Amino acid sequence: xxxxxxxxxxxxxxxxxxxxTFLAAFVGxxxxxxxxxxxxxxxxxLLPLSFHLGPLQALAFLYVIGKSGRYGGSIAAILFxxxxxxxxxxxxxxxxxxxxxxxxxKALKTATLASIVGDYIGEIILIFGAVLIGVFLIHGIQxxxxxxxxxxxxxxxxxxxxxxxxxxxxxGAIGYWFGPYIGKxxxxxxxxxxxxxxxxxxxxxxxxxxxxxxxxxxxxxxxxIGYAMxxxxxxxxxxxxxxVLAKNMEEAFRxxxxxxxxxxxxxxxxxxAASFLAVGFAVMIYRSISxxxxxxxxxxxxxx
Amino acid sequence: xxxLSYRTKIEFGVTAACLVFGGFFTVLAMQIPKDMEEIxxxxxxxxFLGVMMMALGVLIxxxxxxxxxxxAAADTNGADFSGDDDFGFRDSDIKRVFEVIGCGxxxxxxxxxxxxxxxxxxSLGLMLLxxxxxxxxxxxxxxxxxxxxxxxxxxxxxxxxxxxGELIDISAVGNFISGN
Numbered sequence: 391x392x393x394x395x396x397x398x399x400x401x402x403x404x405x406x407x408x409x410x411t412f413l414a415a416f417v418g419x420x421x422x423x424x425x426x427x428x429x430x431x432x433x434x435x436l437l438p439l440s441f442h443l444g445p446l447q448a449l450a451f452l453y454v455i456g457k458s459g460r461y462g463g464s465i466a467a468i469l470f471x472x473x474x475x476x477x478x479x480x481x482x483x484x485x486x487x488x489x490x491x492x493x494x495x496k497a498l499k500t501a502t503l504a505s506i507v508g509d510y511i512g513e514i515i516l517i518f519g520a521v522l523i524g525v526f527l528i529h530g531i532q533x534x535x536x537x538x539x540x541x542x543x544x545x546x547x548x549x550x551x552x553x554x555x556x557x558x559x560x561x562g563a564i565g566y567w568f569g570p571y572i573g574k575x576x577x578x579x580x581x582x583x584x585x586x587x588x589x590x591x592x593x594x595x596x597x598x599x600x601x602x603x604x605x606x607x608x609x610x611x612x613x614x615i616g617y618a619m620x621x622x623x624x625x626x627x628x629x630x631x632x633x634v635l636a637k638n639m640e641e642a643f644r645x646x647x648x649x650x651x652x653x654x655x656x657x658x659x660x661x662x663a664a665s666f667l668a669v670g671f672a673v674m675i676y677r678s679i680s681x682x683x684x685x686x687x688x689x690x691x692x693x694x
Numbered sequence: 695x696x697x698l699s700y701r702t703k704i705e706f707g708v709t710a711a712c713l714v715f716g717g718f719f720t721v722l723a724m725q726i727p728k729d730m731e732e733i734x735x736x737x738x739x740x741x742f743l744g745v746m747m748m749a750l751g752v753l754i755x756x757x758x759x760x761x762x763x764x765x766a767a768a769d770t771n772g773a774d775f776s777g778d779d780d781f782g783f784r785d786s787d788i789k790r791v792f793e794v795i796g797c798g799x800x801x802x803x804x805x806x807x808x809x810x811x812x813x814x815x816x817s818l819g820l821m822l823l824x825x826x827x828x829x830x831x832x833x834x835x836x837x838x839x840x841x842x843x844x845x846x847x848x849x850x851x852x853x854x855x856x857x858x859g860e861l862i863d864i865s866a867v868g869n870f871i872s873g874n
Contacts, residue, residue, distance in 0.1 A: 436851075583832075586821030587840060589794065590814060593801055594848050601855040603805050610798035617791065621783055622708050640739045647734055654734070 397548030400446070401556065404549075407447045411553045414454035415560035421455070422462020422478075423572055428595070429459025433522065449550050452522065454557030457509055461561055464501040469494060469573045472588070479630045495570045502565040509558045513551070699765035704782045705758035712751020720744030793824035808859035810849065811868040815841040845871045 401407055421432035432455050440448035463478035468485030481501055488497035576584075596609035619626055646663070650656035657663045698706075723740035758765070797820045804813035818837040827833060849856045850872030858865040868874075 582825040582827055583822070583836070585825050586818055586827075586836075589797065589821050590818050590840065590844065593798070593817070594814070594844055597810075598848055598854055603802060606798075606805070607802055610795070610802070613798070614795060618711070621780065621786065622704060623781060624708075636743075643739060644734070 393544065393548045394551060396545065397550070397552040400545055400549040401450070401552045404444075404446060406444070407450050407549070407553065408556070410443065410447045410451040411454050411557050412560050414451045415458045415557050415564055418455040418458030418460075419462040419465070419561055419564060419569075419572060422459040423465035423576055424591075428463060429456050432456075432459045446546060446549050446553070449546070450553035450557070453550060453554055454561070456522075457554065457557055458561035458564075461502070461505040461509070461565060464505065465498060465565075465569060465573050465576075468497045468501060469576070479626065483625075494573065498569040498573060499566060502562060502569055505565070506558055506562040510555070513554050513558065696766065698759075699762050699768070700782060700784070701765040701768075702755075702758045702762045705754050709751045709755040712754070713748050716744050716747030716749075716751060718744075719747065790824060794821070797821050797824060806859070807861040809863070809865055809868060810856050811841060811845055811864065811871070812859070814844050842871055846873075849874065 401411075417436075418429060418432060422429055433452050436452065436455065440452055443451065460478070464481040464485065466472045467478040467482035468489055471482055471486040485497040485501060488494065592609065592613075593606055596605045597603065616626055618624075619629065646656055647653065652659065657667060720741060721744075723737050723744050726737035726740060728735055728737055797817050800820060801813050801817040804816055815837050818840050819833055822833055822836060827836075845868055848854045849868060853874075856865060856868050856872070856874070
């Protein structure tokens with residue numbers, strides 16, 4: 391706690407670091423809210439700019455852009471049905487239908503509060519886990535357990551932690567009071583102009599990840615698949631979430647098997663794994679029954 | 695015998711797609727070397743996912759056929775059982791869908807032939823056309839402005855690799871804009 395207080399003191403003693411924290415909160419929201427652009431793209435684009443800043447200013451700037459950019463993605467998801475990240479794909483599921491019902495403002499405020507609460511909890515638990523490791527190396531900070539050993543690194547890390555907390559408050563305030571206006575500003579752009587730029591931005595972003603034209607072809611193919619999924623009621627959000635989690639799931643699955651003396655039985659004998667499995671199956675069964683009931687009711691309700 | 699409902703026909707298509715993709719991934723998974731000492735080795739999860747995709751695809755059709763009577767009733771009543779008019783491709787703007795896909799293919803071809811700058815310029819213009827923009831000023835000014843901005847951000851600021859076109863090399867123009 392004392393380290394954190396010292397971090398706040400260090401942060402507020404550096405006016406430029408505070409300025410870049412607030413600037414990052416705003417820039418991140420704009421990047422995230424523009425369909426086709428993500429927090430990662432914003433960090434990648436603005437990383438070269440951070441070379442001209444001091445370590446705390448640069449780290450705070452990129453760190454807070456990552457946070458506010460992910461939040462900004464929910465604005466695009468709610469207003470345009472276009473998720474920027476896996477997280478905002480889930481937001482889209484509830485948020486866009488609210489927009490269709492004329493409750494965009496309520497959806498945006500709900501998303502803002504949820505983001506603030508989630509981000510604060512994540513920040514407190516992880517402290518600095520989400521920062522690009524490469525950024526530390528660029529600024530001459532050795533990554534690893536020894537990062538807390540030297541007073542300089544320790545102070546920098548806790549100052550960054552403080553910047554993260556300040557950044558969450560900043561993007562929360564901007565999003566809560568001005569989110570609807572930012573959305574309206576973007577929505578004011580005619581779709582006949584907006585969509586071509588989303589298309590080209592998406593292509594440029596897919597090229598930028600590995601500088602490979604093959605990736606652009608893959609993006610195009612998945613655009614077609616995504617369209618077909620949308621028209622056949624496949625959940626694009628579920629697909630994105632599964633796609634993001636699949637690699638970790640496979641790694642964790644095989645690690646668990648390596649630890650197990652009884653093969654697959656580890657998943658039913660360990661209470662935590664068994665509980666999650668039980669909840670998963672319960673949700674699947676409940677959902678299946680609800681869908682079947684819903685199907686049976688509706689045709690009777692339609693006029694003949 | 696009554697004809698199948700529109701929804702069931704579409705679900706058959708979904709099943710076919712699941713079988714094709716699932717089969718493709720299953721074949722790929724089978725090529726992963728098998729670890730003889732482990733029951734569950736490196737190929738197990740990919741293989742499981744491929745087979746599951748095919749099995750669930752078939753399940754979609756089975757459930758759809760079992761529920762076809764209700765779907766047919768909904769067809770007759772002019773309403774989808776889900777209440778969602780967006781299901782299927784009857785209301786799709788197929789022309790625009792193909793135009794967008796075409797723009798993507800043109801982008802890839804132009805990128806190969808002339809490089810990033812020309813591909814972005816032409817594709818942006820074509821996309822503006824596809825989305826109904828007909829003013830000459832818009833069709834000329836926006837692609838030029840947009841291309842300069844994209845070139846400056848992605849190649850200049852982000853330092854992305856900007857390969858020369860295979861047919862005509864105009865990378866000097868791109869380098870001038872991006873400041874490289």
